[in-house]
Amino acid sequence: MVSEAAVTKVTGASVVIVGGGVTGLSAAWWLAQSGVDVLVIEKGIVGWEASGRNGGGCGHVTSPLYPEMLRLWPIMDQLLGYPTEFSANRIHLAVTEEQLAVQNRSAAAVKRQGYRCELLDQKQISELVPLAGDNVVGAHFYHFGGHANPHRTVQGYAWGMQDHGGRLMQHCAVTGFRTEGERVVGVETERGLLGCDQLVIAAGPHTGRLSTMLGQEVPLASARAEMIVTEPLPLMAYGGVEGNGLHGRQTLRGNLAFGGGPHEWLELSDRGLSANPTTPLMAHIGRRLVEMMPKAAHASIIRSWAGVIENTPDGRPVIDRLSTFPNVVVATMSSVGFGLSPSSGRAIRDVVVDGICSFADISSFRLARFARLEPDWRELQGWVSLAMEEAP
């Protein structure tokens, strides 16, 4: 019997990217724009995991990728050819003196880095954040950063990449790798062998497992994050309003989409979780939202969602070549992937094509920093899954 793989003409690409999340797709879009023959393989649907399940914030001011991200976001719609719903600027609200003190320190820190940030007075706050109440003790306006729509952006990267000749295979899980000497020459998948000159693994939580198969583990732990979304409310001047332990935004449609809370660490199976269940944490997010925006108390929560998000031990990204197979680049943004995606994809493109990032020093993303990591680092940091009770 002839297998399906043998009769289906499955070819590889110069660069194969494992993972159709925001990081892999941005890298693919940048590579395709450079004329590189690129193929993204995704076990499910693009942006189905953490890339589509975040708050849409474009932050992380201390990242070396941040300045380039700031440059790119305002022109992403134009560059991609698809709308991302990027909206500039952020407002941080404080409803306790303690929160205000923390925000004052953050504001001072970003000012030292040369960014514009100002304290708003009560009149400005009530004009800019009409959903806030009398309990607000202060707010800062950040004249940089912003937020965008993760779903639309992920699809924009995918379509943009395809417009430049890149290819995408969805519903195609990786089962193994084919190697020759110190090179990975192909990716074994459910739909056959896909040859490659270079390989990028940007598979979110699965990057750890896949890199282990190639002899050098990217240490990762996965946790669940949850968000809620309300029915639409009248648009505020700036949607990027957050505080009181919550991150998120008012969408351009008017929904309040916010998240936060404890993040439960999880064991991950090979294919990930079949569902991403939410928990009653929804209500506790809701309480903090009402505290922050009391005038939204009448609005209904109409959905909640959860996603599984990976972190490295120090919470910083890895974008590096494997020492075991130098034609493999591993990439994880360690839970801050969406906002930085315009520049993370460019950095990965640079590493793949030129061997080095052209616009930022990303040596702090090197994998070798974990060479002396304790084997039981997850337990030491308390990043372990609670014991599961057996069903009767």
Place this chain on the structure above:
Amino acid sequence: MLIDENPVTFKTMGNEVPLHYGQGMSGVARNRNAMIEAFVTLEPLIQVAFDAGVDVRLGTACWGLYANGPGVHWLPGTVAGLADQERGWLIGAEHVIVAAGRRDIGLGFPGWEKPGVMGATAAVTLATRFGALNPRRVVILGTSAEALSAAAALRDAGIEIAAIVEQATEHVGPDHLVTELLAGGCELLTHCVVREALGGESVEGVLIAAVDKAGRAVGEERRIDCEGVVLAVGTTPVVDLLAALGCHIAFQPERGGYAPVVDAGQRTSVYNIFAVGDCAGIWPAKSLDRRIAAGEGLRAVGAILGDAENFDSAEGLDPDRPVYDLSAYRMGWVRASVIEARGGFHVCQCEEVTAREILEVRPPRYLGWQADRRNDRSLSSLLDKGPPNPDQVKRLTRAGMGPCQGRRCREQIAALLALQATAPLAAIPLAGYRAPVRPLPLAIASQLPESADQARHWELWFGILSQWQRPSEVPEFYTVSTNEATAAAVNGERGGSD
């Protein structure tokens, strides 16, 4: 404890929750006490349960079921989220029997947003339980056993049935029901669709046209005066709570579409969760004889008590063999009524998305995105070996994303995607359900108590201090022990997060 959201308030009905009321309720539905009294009077078992010591909570919605599983480990056990008009709270449960009933699938046509276009279950509930149905003369769409039963129930409640409209060449429900309705003077129009609902403030009439085999309107349009249009082209089990919890839900035409997979004891794939009544499957015999649903309840009790013998019920263990192709029937309706409609209208009324915008995967109009060469994407560009996924389409078009939580459009969207992909309905995955499965005001949700421990450990993001270090501060090697030594020095300066 017995929880039922009914009777829901006038305001809740106005939000099309939990049924498609289509603003067809009369002022009677504003009288809370009268509604509760009517509800209790019509179902004597409520009093029986109360007398037996059951904690009966009417007007209380269950908006979520939660349990530990592969993706959640921290819950104390199975938990139900409840809310009434003023209060929200959680209760634990060793077993949960879900008897959440049925819901009508929506069907659009120009003017279907007008007050008076409503689901059959909503119309029958208002008319027969509460005497609160506004329209006195209606046109009914659909001829399944459920549709014909609804027509008979409305007629018995004094509502005039102007006509029954069927897109297929002949009725699909039992002949005797058709004969009985026709004998009463009602007209049956097969191979016809509603081209438009007419009226100013509310429905005043419909334009009906014949359709050809491809679902295209042919010939003259005919006006029928009526005050309501009752959508009875399909009923579907209400699986929202079960699906959101993670129970296995499969497309089962013999059970009315997507329904939970249950065993002989009505147990779902989640061990302590049971489904009984219409939410476990809808078929003609069950719609006509309530002893079948009661038998399911009995079997669930037997399974919980480990006493199948004394709680056995011979009533209707297995669904009827389907007498028509439910998938083709529903797709036929959507093709003739929605795709072949003479004008654009909003399939998703909340987010105002048309069928064309869904099939072309257009960004929402409020973005003001101008079409250009590089934006001529369509559904086919999303597909790759997999079937079209309604959740993916929802995220890009917003169809099904509004406050009615997709109750009026999700089956239509599934049918649109199936038609476009030339696949049966069974091939289209069930669009996701997530808690809260009823709109839950923030003011009520926020009442749920939070443990002091959780409040203490609340994090905006993961709370990893080294995540916010400047690159220059990153040590050559990261180890947990050296990090702990330096973590204290990080002063909490944070930029932001995703």
